Amino acid sequence: MQKLKPDKDNKQERMNFVEYWAEFVKNNPDKVWSKQQNLLINSQIKNAQNFKISRKDYLEMKKK
């Protein structure tokens, strides 16, 4: 796999990373990339569940 190209421009560097990760996903079994991605998804959900907010306030927040 090609190495990640660094860039001074943050936006461009992020786009480079999007491509880099897409290559990783394409070239590795689903079980391998999803294990890494799940750290992100599950921690987001856990953080959100621990955040003390009522249903009403949550729905208001999502409207914005």
Place this chain on the structure above:
Amino acid sequence: MKFLDKNTIKLDKELNELDKITIGFTARLNKAKIKYTIISGYVAVVFGRNRASEDVDIFIEKIDGRKFSDLWKELEKEFEYINSEDREEVFNDFLKAGSAVRFARKDRFIPNIEVKFPKTEIDVWGIKNRKKLILNNSEMFINPLESQIPFKLFLGSEKDIEDAKYLYNIFKDNLNMDLLEQFSRNLNIEASFRKYVK
């Protein structure tokens, strides 16, 4: 991941909390024989896009109150509304009126599924031309990528542009390029496509 045919993708991954709730919900939609398509962020996330989401957006075909009642009987085995407890209010005042309604597993509202009726021709087209995703032996239906990718560029936020670039990079060898270009033209995002995605 692999294409079983031009309309069916198979994934065999480690499931996360978002996958599990989507599998559970779409199984109920499948059982109630309601046509739907998954749109928005989850379409990128299910294929590995490295960002998080706490909800999944779905368009369901326009159904009447009786069919919605049948759907609800199926859903309430595992899910509940987070907007209201009044089924008729949810159908008449929200869904039919063009608003989204959110369902979640009982006792917690994150993650949740946002359900809407289609509004535009493209929304209806998406349901009609949806693609099948077999996620670890469970069947669900997602919006065609040929419309997802241009639409994300049309939305234009940093997150959406990255989603578009990601999906294009993953699927470029399997896309109907004529269709993709047609949507790009219709949404007037050809310049964005050249700048950010290609």
Place this chain on the structure above:
Amino acid sequence: MKFLDKNTIKLDKELNELDKIVLDFVKILERHVKYVIVSGYVSLLFGRARATEDIDIFIEEISKDKFTALSKDLEKKYWCLNSDDVNEIYDYLNSGLPIRIAVKDQTIPNFEIKFAKTLLNKDSLKDTITVKTQLGKIKISSLERQIAFKKYYLKSDKDLEDAKHIEKLFKEKIDYKKIENYKRLIENAKT
């Protein structure tokens, strides 16, 4: 969570997988170089309900020899996504480019590391808070700096929400004059 003194916060939350990965990494980093974690992860550490796939870190500019020693220590467990050649990696950093380091053979989460080159960035290494957790310490930039950069420099929806989260959490502890000072510095740096 509570302030033990004006530069130390004690955090008793249940640490998640991302926190543990960060703690493991900074344990090695701090053996070799001064560092500070900036950006999104800081608000996540304090309970912000979103996720990040990368953790942004400034490190002090160090010599190639010192960097090589750091590299040797890191390479037992981590790799650089940009290059396998320590000379090339050092050149990237020296040219002001960011590098990304992750656990070996993995890609996310990863640490985006830059040398603190500008005066503003060098200042971030001095204006820090130590967060003490059950499994170790993490050095983050001051709350005021976090808020100022998110509100007046980065300014995306996500950053404004992060700033709001920190402001709400720490309101009585925040020095608003300090935020104004940072705002002026940021505006001057832009012109």
